Amino acid sequence: MLDRLMENVGRQEKGLMVLLGLLEEEFSLLTGRDPKAVTGCEFSIQELLRQLAAERVALRGHVRALDPGARTLKDLRQTLGEAGVPLDEAMARVDALEQRCAVQAEKNSHLALALAEQSRNMLDFMHKQIQPKGNATYSQRGRVSSSHPEAALFRGRS
Structure with missing residues (x-):
């Protein structure tokens, strides 16, 4: 089951790398003032965000399957012990990528x-x-x- 968690977190990490690339592309399209290309890029971003949200829901299901009392990975971390160290490292990378994506999205928003x-x-x-x-x-x-x-007032002739 830990393998499923690692695979899920790995997919999220790769998805966030793609998202960061798309956000940077969107920024360059905004600076180039190409509204049609920005629209296409925005649709790709929205689809990727939908897929990342589905991965998060699946991750939550895996966490609950391992430990019904755990609501988050941090709760599960106590149950896993030393086996959870690679998971912690992967989640740290995911968190860092999320922060970079958030900063880039904020720049794009201000520019738009x-x-x-x-x-x-x-x-x-x-x-x-x-x-x-x-x-x-x-x-x-x-x-x-x-x-x-x-x-x-209008006056007419009688």
Whole structure:
């Protein structure tokens, strides 16, 4: 059963290495401003995260199968004794990779939000530039007409 735990943790470690690579690729695509490629990369990241979550659920099942009272690997570690040392080392590597992925994801998030803010500001600027500046227009008689922004009474001929 310990072999299953080690295999599961090994798959998680390899998955996190791939995730880190995908996050770095996403960052380079964000800096290159390639939205279609970013979207494709994002779908890959989401699928990998789904698979990693499934591995975590399977790991939890293996832990409970070994020791029904254990809820986490740390709880199980006391039961395993010296046999759990390689598992501890593997989990330390997984934790370090998770931290690196979290830092890279935070960088990607900040960059994506900054680009979205920049695009919104540029769009607002362009809208302000194309809006008419004044309300003065010419009437049918060729004079500058004044507009009444508030309600006005209409008088017709009887």
